[in-house]
Structures are given as C-alpha cells and as structure tokens.
Amino acid sequence: MTAKQLRDAAELFLLDLDGTVYLGETPIGDMRRTLGRLREAGKKLVFLTNNSSKTEEEYRAKLCRIGLMDGRDAVYTSGMAAIEFLQTHHAGKRVYLLGTRALRAAFAAAGIWLDEDDPDVCMLAYDVELTFEKIEKFNRFLAEGRPYFATHPDDVCPTPYGSMPDAGSFMAMFERSSGRLPSQIIGKPYTAMGEAIERRFQVPRAHMCMVGDRMHTDIRFANNNGMLSVLVLSGETTRESMKKFPDRPTLVLQDLNKIWE
Template identity: 35%
Template structure:
C-alpha cells in the first residue's frame, strides 16, 4: 500500500499536479479541523495564487450558510469572494429549481440552512410537503424526526443534502453527520434518501459549471474517500487524498474508491507546484 503514495521526487506526480489549473478544496479535515487552521494551509493557498492558478472551497457540511463559511475563513486569515465558496446546499437548491419548481419542501436543518433555502426561493412548509430535505442538523430534535418520517411514509420525496457519516472536530473526535441521520430515518420509513453533495454527479456537474474549467484541469482535494475522492471517480477530474482528516491508509486498503494521488497534507502538494 505504501507504493500507492506519490512521493515528492516522483516526476509523474509533479507533472500531474502542475497540469492542474483549479483546486477544489474540502474544508473540515483538509484545511482545518474545527476552528484550528492547519499550518500548511495559508502557504499552500499563497502558492496556488502565485503560480497563476485558482482555488475554490466546497464543503458538504450543510449546517452553516455560505456567508458563515466566508466569515469563518476570514477570521482564519483567508479572504475569498462569494463565488469561491461552494456548499452542498446550493447543489440541491439548483436541482429543486430545475426539477421541482413550485413544489413544497419541509427542511430538517439548522436556522442557517433554513435561511439558505428561503433566500434560494424554496417554498418551505411545516405540514404536508411534497419533498422532505434533510441537512446536517446540529439542532435536531425528536419532533423534527417524527415529522420527517411521517411525511415520508405518506409519500413525500426524501432528499438528503450530504451523505457524510461523521463530521470531524478537534482532538480527533467525530460527530454524527447528515448521512447517519438519514439512516435513522430510513430505518423507520424504509425509504432511502437521494443525496446531492459529494460524491453525487450533481456536485461534479455543479463544480465544472461554476468554475468554467475543463474536467481535466480540475483537482478535488479532500480527506474522505467516500465523498471527496468518490465524486471524481470515473471522470477526468483528478482526486487528491490528504491524510489530515477522516480517511487513513488503512481505510484505503478496504476501499473500492482510489485517489489519483495521496499526500500527508497540503504542504506536500505545495512543494510540487511551480
């Protein structure tokens, strides 16, 4: 398994990295953990800009709004435009507008998520919805779960925003994420959610459309095999696994999804950029 890792003196990895024009960066576990920015993040971002490339952030975490993430990054010393901050919530909002115009939606989520849906033009209701949308709800309670399950049993479509099992936090700990909550609802209703964040094709199409780059000019960088890496699987988009978050080399041995490149952190990528 050690041979899978691209080393810094590997000419093939250096050539592959330097053909990339746009980096799509995951957040939790990739550029920071919780509220602690990795030491390698700012030097990496500076190198990307200095080399004439672009970077965007994409987070599956649907518990916060885009503005909240922009403010969080600003507090960490990272200034970006709104266009550089992509969230899984906007992927499903685009899908709903295109495929379910005028349909009513019951959203299980944080106040920030509900505000994003409101600003995105979704027709939200508290009873008898056409669609139930589940986000990463850190304000989850039993009443929300009961209502979602009841609506789904009565025929509402069930969509989940992001399929992550866990969200990494400080000190190497994890908290249950949207995918875990969705399994609870599935166990009760027998209905499986369709997801829209990474690794869905909806997300890959969204990234290509929003950045304007060709697929083979884009690299997705993240710490999770089943979301960050899987979203680029069977496409021309490159995938880069960093070992600063959830997935480990041991996980890689058991996974059917394999990254194009593996590095300990963003620092190893920075050293290859020219």
Template identity: 30%
Template sequence: MLCSRIRTLRTMRQAVPLDCEKAKALLQSTDTFLFDCDGVLWNGGDVIKDANAVVNKLQELGKKVFLVTNNSTKTRDEYVAKCAKLGFNCNEPQVISTSYLTVQYLKSLHFDKKVYLVGSSGLSREMDAAGIRHLGEGPDVMEGNVFDGRLDHIRLDPEVGAVVVGFDSHISFNKILKASSYLKNPDVLFIATNRDERFPMEHIVCPGTGTMVTAVAVASGREPTIMGKPSREVFEALRRQHGLDPARTVMVGDK
C-alpha cells in the same frame, strides 16, 4: 516553497507525500483544485498548518480553487467570513456548500411548495434568500410517552412538497416521525445534504448528518437524493456552473 507546503498538507493517514518533481507535474496537469473543508483546511476554528498558504498560492498561479463542503450548518457568506478569519483568500462563488446545492436543486425543479426541514440555520437562511417556504427548524420535543395518546395532536401541512434532511442538533423522535409521515406521499421529494457518518474530532464521536438521514430513510422506507460528496450532483453542479474539465481537476479530501 509551494512544493514543500504541498508535501506537508497531508490529512489522510495513507497519503503519500509528493516530491518536488511530482508536485510540479501535478500543477502542470491541473487547472482546478477542489478542497474539502472540515479536516482538510481547518479543524473547527483552527486552520490546518500551511493550508491557507497552499490555497492562496494556487490562486496566485492562476488555478481555479473551490471549497466544497458537505457541512450545511452555514451559509456561503458565513463560510467566506470564516475563510477571511483563517487567512484564505476566497469569495462566495468559490464556496460550494450542500445548503447552497440543495436550494439550487429545488430551484432547478421549479419547486413552489413548502419544505419540511430537518436541519440548521444554514439551510433555512439559504432557503429564505431564495424565497423557498419551509417549516420544521428548531427544537421539536415530545413530552411524555409516545404511546399515551401523544400523537393525537400531530398535524401535517398539506402544502409540504419536499423533506430536506441536513445536520440538525435538535434531531428528535417528533422530527423523524413528521419527516417520515410526509414521505408516505410518493410525490413528496426526499433530499439529503450528505450521508457523512461523523465529524472529524479527536476525542469524541460527533454523529454526522448520515445518522439523521438514515433514521428518516429507515422509518419512511425511502432513499434520498444526495446533494453532497461523493454524489455526482455536487460535481455536475460545478461543471454546469463553472465549466470544469474533470480530466484537469483534482479533489483534495480526507477520505
């Protein structure tokens, strides 16, 4: 049964289906499976056919399973709730999100300043839980023409020590301006959750975090430290926290 489900769990256009013998060999040589989420396990609020059955069966077979997502719009407990709703048997330590990774990275640096956040509530709530002060969440729109003295009111907080850019549906000129202005100070950290170009949707193009990160990077002339896939940070964090053996680990993604 698992062999047939592994064959049907195909989201990559160029993926080659496994026959039963190859599926068995894969299982024998692998201790840990890392699954991307959007476009691999689910699309929006809909589970991809047989994805939950495969994930749950792998765990029944004693395999370690982690859900690794670049999407920073939710906290880990929100992802656990979504997993339960869609039929995945997962708990919070199995969810590795870029909002969580960002907070862990700041904590590892003993960061004690404020964060200017270009991002969503998933990031802000993870920061709140860790006691990291932040500002910038929510709409910030400039009224009128930028060249009509509209910049005179801009004030930068001297306590900001990092700029964090994640997905932000309220991205605006003001936010790019402020983020870039903070980054004029070389001591201010520049962190981004990921550089994904777009979200996997069929009928429209939904710009991803990469479009927002690139805007700040171009304006500031600086390159960020990336938390999510395919950077090394996410995999090093998994190895540090869970002792994974890369030689016996498989990543399942859609690109």
C-alpha cells in the same frame, strides 16, 4: 502524474476543509503560502464541504479569520448544491426542509418555496436544531410516499467532543421508522454536487482537482465525477488504510503544502 503535471492540468481546486486545509482552528503547515501560490498561478480555489448545518457566510468568516481565504476564492456547501439541484430539477416545487434556521433562510433567499404542511418534495439536511416535532412531521411525509432527497451521506460529524450523529445517521433512523431511503443524495461522493459546481463555476469537471483526506467521500467524489484528485495524509487516512478502499487518487501527498515540491 507528478505534482507539477497535476498543477498544470487543474484549473480549479476543490478543497476539503477539516484534515485538508486546517485541523480544527489551525491551518496545516504553511497553508496560507501554499494557497497564495496556487492563486498566483491562476488557479481558482473553492472550499468544499458536505456540512449543510452551516451557511456559506459562516465558513467564509472562519476561513478569513484563520487567514486561508482570499476575495477571489469561493465556499461551496452541500446545502448550496441542494438549492441548485432543486432549482434545476424541481423548479417551483414546494419543499419541506429538515434543516437549521440558517439553511432555511438560505433556501428562502434563493427563491425555494418552503412548505411545512403539504410539500411536493422533502429534503433532509444536517439539522443540529432537530426536535421530535420535526422528526414526526418528516416521517409522516416519507410514509405518505413524497419524494425524498438528502444533502449529504456522512454518518458522523467530528467535533471536539467526539463523533456526533450527522445526516447519514438521521437517514438510518428514518429508514427504520418509514422504510424509506433518499432517492438521491446531493453531496460528496455523489454526482449532483459535481454537476452543480460545474454549472456554478463554468469549468469542466475534467479540469477540476478535488483535494481531501477521506477516501470514501473526497476521492470517490473525484472518481465519480471524472475529476483529478489529491489524497492528503494530513487527516483521517494513512498510506496503509488507503489500500482498503477501491478508489485510487491521482496523487497522494503527505499534506497539500507538498504540491509545491
């Protein structure tokens, strides 16, 4: 497929953040113009992240500050997908959320019944405010056999100081202590977030294009959900390293700006 054919086929672009539209605080190349041209062509843009420690508003503020976001665009996080997942499949259930204050506030604002003592289900998110007290409580609920879900599977989160343990590392810790793994994970590369996005934006997944720099999350997410995909080589994957993965993207571009060449 050529870049033009892909632009014609996709109605909605799901844009990974770090390594795809920016690196740290810096947009990649002339990303503002590239995204502006996609909007002018009538494409819906959704910035998509697995990071459930931050809220929609925090990402919106950053993307606006560096000039990448427009009022027509949307931000979608695995935390938001977890809310939709619970509302759709576990409506009215009491939830213990291992997550930041900001994420707990977003769950509460969406009408999710948060319960610290006797939850029906447990949700693990990327809790950067984790304490031993929370670990103890969550582990006890898992040992008691309560249903267990997680917002996303990433083992590490990139920071200016190197890789930090992310939700996948927390899961590994709880697996060692309780023998349990989540029965469902919401974010990339799984399908629960694809389903949630389809419900939210009312676009069939076959008409969505996932753009990202990671084969095992972004491109596998597209393939698991029947989406088009663009692998960009502006982040962690190279033309050489992509061959080690079983998935194939629809298109490979040096960076997203090349979609207009």
